Amino acid sequence: MMDINDDFLELSGHKFSSRFILGSGKFSLSLLEAAIKDAKAQIVTLALRRVNDGGSENILDFIPKDITILPNTSGARNADEAVRIAKLARELGCGDFVKVECIKDSRYLLPDNYETIKATEKLANLGFVVMPYMYPDLNVARDLVNAGAACVMPLGAPIGTNKGLATREFIKILIDEIDLPVIVDAGIGSPSQACEAMQMGCAAVMANTAIATSGDVRAMAKAFALSIEAGRLAYLAGLGEVSEIARASSPLSGFLE
Amino acid sequence: MLIINGKDESAFIGKSVDEFACQKGFNKEYMAVEINGEILPRDKFDSKFNDGDRVEIVCFVGGG
Amino acid sequence: MSYMEGMQRIDESLMKRVLSLRESYEYKRYGKADVARALKMQRVDIEGLRALLSPAAGDFLEEMAARAQSDMKRYFGNSIELFTPLYISNFCDSNCVYCGFSSHNKISRLRLKIDEVKTELENIAKSGLKDVLILTGESAKKRDLSYIGEACKEASRLFSNVGVEIYPLNSDEYTYLHECGVDYVIVFQETYSPEKYAQVHIGGQKMSFAYRFNAQERALMGGMRSVGFAALLGLDDFRKDAFATAIHANFIQQKYPHAEIAISCPRLRPAKNKSEVNAGEVDERSLFQVICAYRIFLPFANITISTRESAKFRNGIIKVAASKISAGVSVGVGTHSDAGKKGDEQFEIDDTRGVNEIYTDIRALNLQPVMSNHIYV
Numbered sequence: 001m002m003d004i005n006d007d008f009l010e011l012s013g014h015k016f017s018s019r020f021i022l023g024s025g026k027f028s029l030s031l032l033e034a035a036i037k038d039a040k041a042q043i044v045t046l047a048l049r050r051v052n053d054g055g056s057e058n059i060l061d062f063i064p065k066d067i068t069i070l071p072n073t074s075g076a077r078n079a080d081e082a083v084r085i086a087k088l089a090r091e092l093g094c095g096d097f098v099k100v101e102c103i104k105d106s107r108y109l110l111p112d113n114y115e116t117i118k119a120t121e122k123l124a125n126l127g128f129v130v131m132p133y134m135y136p137d138l139n140v141a142r143d144l145v146n147a148g149a150a151c152v153m154p155l156g157a158p159i160g161t162n163k164g165l166a167t168r169e170f171i172k173i174l175i176d177e178i179d180l181p182v183i184v185d186a187g188i189g190s191p192s193q194a195c196e197a198m199q200m201g202c203a204a205v206m207a208n209t210a211i212a213t214s215g216d217v218r219a220m221a222k223a224f225a226l227s228i229e230a231g232r233l234a235y236l237a238g239l240g241e242v243s244e245i246a247r248a249s250s251p252l253s254g255f256l257e
Numbered sequence: 258m259l260i261i262n263g264k265d266e267s268a269f270i271g272k273s274v275d276e277f278a279c280q281k282g283f284n285k286e287y288m289a290v291e292i293n294g295e296i297l298p299r300d301k302f303d304s305k306f307n308d309g310d311r312v313e314i315v316c317f318v319g320g321g
Numbered sequence: 322m323s324y325m326e327g328m329q330r331i332d333e334s335l336m337k338r339v340l341s342l343r344e345s346y347e348y349k350r351y352g353k354a355d356v357a358r359a360l361k362m363q364r365v366d367i368e369g370l371r372a373l374l375s376p377a378a379g380d381f382l383e384e385m386a387a388r389a390q391s392d393m394k395r396y397f398g399n400s401i402e403l404f405t406p407l408y409i410s411n412f413c414d415s416n417c418v419y420c421g422f423s424s425h426n427k428i429s430r431l432r433l434k435i436d437e438v439k440t441e442l443e444n445i446a447k448s449g450l451k452d453v454l455i456l457t458g459e460s461a462k463k464r465d466l467s468y469i470g471e472a473c474k475e476a477s478r479l480f481s482n483v484g485v486e487i488y489p490l491n492s493d494e495y496t497y498l499h500e501c502g503v504d505y506v507i508v509f510q511e512t513y514s515p516e517k518y519a520q521v522h523i524g525g526q527k528m529s530f531a532y533r534f535n536a537q538e539r540a541l542m543g544g545m546r547s548v549g550f551a552a553l554l555g556l557d558d559f560r561k562d563a564f565a566t567a568i569h570a571n572f573i574q575q576k577y578p579h580a581e582i583a584i585s586c587p588r589l590r591p592a593k594n595k596s597e598v599n600a601g602e603v604d605e606r607s608l609f610q611v612i613c614a615y616r617i618f619l620p621f622a623n624i625t626i627s628t629r630e631s632a633k634f635r636n637g638i639i640k641v642a643a644s645k646i647s648a649g650v651s652v653g654v655g656t657h658s659d660a661g662k663k664g665d666e667q668f669e670i671d672d673t674r675g676v677n678e679i680y681t682d683i684r685a686l687n688l689q690p691v692m693s694n695h696i697y698v
Binding site for chain 1 (some may be wrong): 262263264281283284286287289290291293294296298299314315316317319320321
C-alpha cells in the first residue's frame with residue numbers, strides 16, 4: 001500500500017507534499033491567505049508589475065512565510081523579456097523559482113514554445129528552478145528537459161477557458177515519455193478535471209481562474225485540494241478493473257506447439 | 258531625459274532610487290529595480306539616476 | 322570485465338539503470354490481475370511489461386496476441402519487411418561457450434575475399450531482396466574494419482538497406498561504416514546478467530560487458546539511423562533478459578528519439594560441437610509470450626524473427642507481432658555462390674524456405690511483403 005504521506009512532488013531537489021499550485025490573480029488580496037490554507041498549497045504564483053500599477057497593498061504581506069513563491073514572467077513576449085523579468089523577480093528575494101511564460105499572442109494567450117525553450121536554457125544556466133508553461137509537444141518537452149527545466153507545464157486548454165483537458169492525448173504522451181514532473185497549467189476549470197489530470201499521472205495541477213471566478217473562492221480552493229489529492233491517490237493505487245474476456249478459440253496462438 | 262516605468266521623471270535626474278521611492282511612497286523592501294536593462298542590486302539603491310537612463314521599478318502582484 | 326585498450330567509454334548511467342531494474346524484477350510476484358491490468362493500459366509502462374513477461378501471463382497468450390496484433394497494425398499496417406543475413410567471415414577471436422564460431426571450436430574457417438563478397442551479394446540481389454545484413458565473427462583486428470567497410474560499400478551498391486552485425490566499435494568507427502553505406506547496427510548483448518555474461522564469454526574483446534552494452538548508443542552517436550538489440554533467450558533467466566532487452570531498447574529510444582529501434586528474439590539453437598547447449602529452456606509458448614510482450618511494450622519497434630524458428634512458428638508470429646523476417650538464409654560462409662565451398666555455420670537453422678516461397682506465404686496470410694522501407698541519407 002502506497003502511503004500518500006511518503007509521496008512528494010520534487011522540483012530540482014525541493015520537495016513538496018502538496019500537488020496543488022495556486023494562482024493568485026483575479027481575486028482580492030484579503031482572501032488570499034485563507035485560500036492558500038484551504039488549498040493546502042505550498043506553491044503560489046505571482047506576477048510582476050510596475051510599482052505605480054501595483055496598488056498600495058503588497059501581496060507578499062498576504063502570503064505565509066513558508067510558502068514557495070513562483071513568480072511568472074507574464075508580459076514577456078520572447079525569451080529575452082522573460083529573462084529580464086525573471087531576474088527582476090529574483091531580486092525581490094523570494095528564491096530561485098520562476099514560471100516561464102513567453103506569450104506573443106494576446107487573443108488566445110498561447111505559449112510560444114520556441115521562445116520558451118530559449119528562455120528556459122538561459123534561466124537554468126543562471127541557476128533558476130525553471131518551470132516552463134508550454135504547449136504540449138513532445139519534441140519541445142524533450143528540448144526543455146535538455147535545456148535544464150525542473151518540470152514541464154503543458155496547457156490543458158487555453159488560459160481562463162475552464163475547458164479542462166482538451167489536450168489530454170498529448171499530455172498523456174508527455175507523462176509517458178518525460179522523466180520530469182508534468183504539471184497541467186491552464187484550462188482546468190473544475191475539481192473533477194483536476195482529479196482526472198492527477199489520475200492520468202500528472203505530478204501537479206496549477207489552477208487560478210476556476211477558483212478566482214467561482215462563487216466561493218475558499219470553498220472552491222478546498223474542493224480542488226481534495227480532488228487533486230484523490231486523483232493522486234487513485235493514480236498511485238493503479239486504476240483498472242479486471243474483466244474476464246470470453247475465450248471461444250485461440251485463432252492467434254493456436255499454432256503453438 | 259529620465260524615463261521611469263514609461264514616464265518622464267526628469268525631475269529625479271541626479272537623485273537616488275531611495276529618494277525616488279521615498280517621494281513616491283513606495284516600500285523599498287518590495288521593489289526591484291532595473292536600469293538600462295541591468296538589475297540594480299538592493300544594496301545600491303543609493304546610486305543616482307543619470308540623464309538618459311531608462312528605469313523599471315517593479316513589485317509582485319497577483320497572477321497565475 | 323571492464324574496458325580493454327582502445328575501447329571508447331561513454332556515460333554508463335543508462336546501463337546502471339537497466340541493470341538495477343533487471344535486478345529488482347521478481348516475476349513470481351505478478352498475478353492474473355496484474356496481467357489483465359497491463360493489457361488494458363493504453364501505453365504499457367515498465368511495471369506492465371514486468372507483468373506481461375511473468376509466468377502468470379502464460380495463461381493470457383491469446384489476449385496478448387490480440388493486443389500485440391492491434392498494436393502492430395497501428396504502426397506497420399499489413400507490411401512485413403524481408404531481409405537476408407550474409408556471413409562474410411566466421412573467424413573469431415572471442416570464446417563464447419554456446420557459439421559455433423567460438424575461437425576454441427574446431428570448425429572450417431573462411432573469410433571471403435572482396436570479389437567473393439561481391440559475387441555473394443549479386444546472387445542474393447537476384448532474389449529481389451533489398452535489405453542485407455552483413456555478419457562476421459568477433460574478430461577485431463584493425464584491418465578487419467576496412468575490409469568490412471569495403472564489403473558494405475559493395476552491399477550498398479546493390480541494396481537499399483545495409484546493416485551490420487559485427488563486433489562492437491567506437492563511435493568514430495561507426496561513422497566510417499555509415500559513410501560506407503551502413504544504415505543499421507545490430508548488437509546482441511546475449512545476456513544482461515553480468516555474472517552469467519562473465520561465465521560464458523571467456524576470451525577475446527567480447528568479454529567487456531559494458532563496452533558491448535553501450536554499442537547501440539555509440540552507433541547512434543556515429544550517425545547510424547537504426548539500432549538492434551537482443552538477448553539470446555535461454556542463456557540465463559529468459560524473463561529477466563527479455564525484460565532488460567526491452568527496457569534497454571526503450572531507454573535508448575527515449576534518449577535518441579529519432580532512432581529506429583529493432584529487437585531480435587533468438588533462442589539458443591544447437592551448434593556444431595556444442596550439443597550440450599540446447600534450447601529446451603525457452604519453449605515456443607514462452608518465446609511467443611516474450612515476442613508479444615516486446616510488441617506491446619514497444620509497439621513502434623521493428624521485431625525480427627530469424628530462421629532459427631520453424632516455418633510454422635514464423636508464419637504464426639508475423640501475423641501477430643514480428644514485423645521483419647529473414648529469407649533465403651544461409652548461416653555458413655560463401656554458400657550463396659558455391660554450396661561445396663563453405664565455412665561452417667554459426668548455428669543450425671530450422672526454416673529453409675527460399676525468398677520466393679516466403680514471399681508467397683506472406684501474401685497467403687493477407688500480409689504485404691516489403692523489400693525496403695527506407696531511404697539512406
